[in-house]
Amino acid sequence: MKKTLWKTLALVLALVMMLGMFAGCSSSSDADETEETETEEVEETTEETAEEAEVEETEEAEAEEETAAATDFSSITGSLTMGTGGESGTYYAFGGVLSNYIGQNTGLSINTVSTGGTTANIEGISEFLYDLALVQSDVMTYAYEGTNSFEETGANTDFLVLGALYAETVQIVTLDPEITSVSDLAGKSVCVGDVGSGTYYNTVDILAAYGMTLDDITPIYQSFGDSTESLKDGKIDAAFICAGAPTTAVTDLATSQTVYLVSIDDEHMATLLESCPYYASLTIPAGTYAGFDEDCVTITVKATLVCRADLDEDTAYAIVATIFDNAEAITELHAKGAELDLTFATEGIAVPFASGAAKYFAEHGIEVETVD
Secondary structure (H helix, E strand, O other): OHHHHHHHHHHHHHHHHHHHHHHHHHHHHHHHHHHHHHHHHHHHHHHHHHHHHHHHHHHHHHHHHHHHHHOOEEEEEEEEEEEOOOOOOHHHHHHHHHHHHHHHHEEEEEEEEOOOOHHHHHHHHHOOOOOEEEEEHHHHHHHHHOOHHHOOOOOOOOEEEEEEEEEEEEEEEEOOOOOOOHHHHOOOEEEOOOOOOHHHHHHHHHHHHOOOOHHHOEEEOOOHHHHHHHHHOOOOOEEEEEEOOOOHHHHHHHOOOOOEEOOOOHHHHHHHHHHOOOOEEEEEOOOOOOOOOOOEEEEEEEEEEEEEOOOOHHHHHHHHHHHHOOHHHHHOOOHHHHHOOHHHHHOOOOOOEOHHHHHHHHHOOOOOOEOO
């Protein structure tokens, strides 16, 4: 009886041990299979990631090739002339930068010339003197619509827009600390820009907001550079200058004289903007010029690049693309390049765009008006 019991117990223990061994083998086998599966999955994921990366690299390379091909304007050739402004103004300096940059990145050769400003540039396009020009957005609207100062001569539709470039500020500059308001200009000798320039019309508009006309001052017609020299020599009391701030002529003046800028007060600013909605209020920050330690509230318009109306589409497209696709590079050459912006270039423009410019902006999701 005892022997039988011991045999039975021995058999049970043996069975338990055998089952344990089978379970261990099974677990080890399962673990191995799991490890193999996980390894295969990792390898597959790695292969997929590598393939995806290779596809992305190929797509990026193709995109770069397409972009390079699209921006290769070496086949766009020809000689053009750009009308700008006075040699001490931003038009002339920035216009020169743009002309050189376009010339280096296309087959075009652009000659930059100094002019009397917006009106002279628009008339110059009509007279086949200029193919391109920098103009004020307000004055070009007058010209295209034949309104305000262009009522007598009639509408001029010989030009079209390529794009607005930067904000122009109307700066009333003086060396006299007693002149703190536009009203203080009464009876003073004041430079109002070249005859027919955009600055001239800005002066007329600002004086009107204060209930004044050119008869209330002694108007002097000079360029930016000449006006600052006249200020330095004490020949005039103040000067209206419409250009991107800081303006070279004023910067140079501030190196040897204490410069003051006259602000437009809130009441008269409201009057001005109501009668001339194409202006916008803008603050020139303290520190813009050496020794200039107060903010100045004034008005702004847009410096706009225009072309003759018959400029071919490919040339217009190449010019616009070269400028706006390379804003960063242009900024390294001139500070106004930092203001190049597609929205700014197209908003609030009342004159139609050249078809080549419209094509470029359409590619960037912006629709503009054309003559077609």
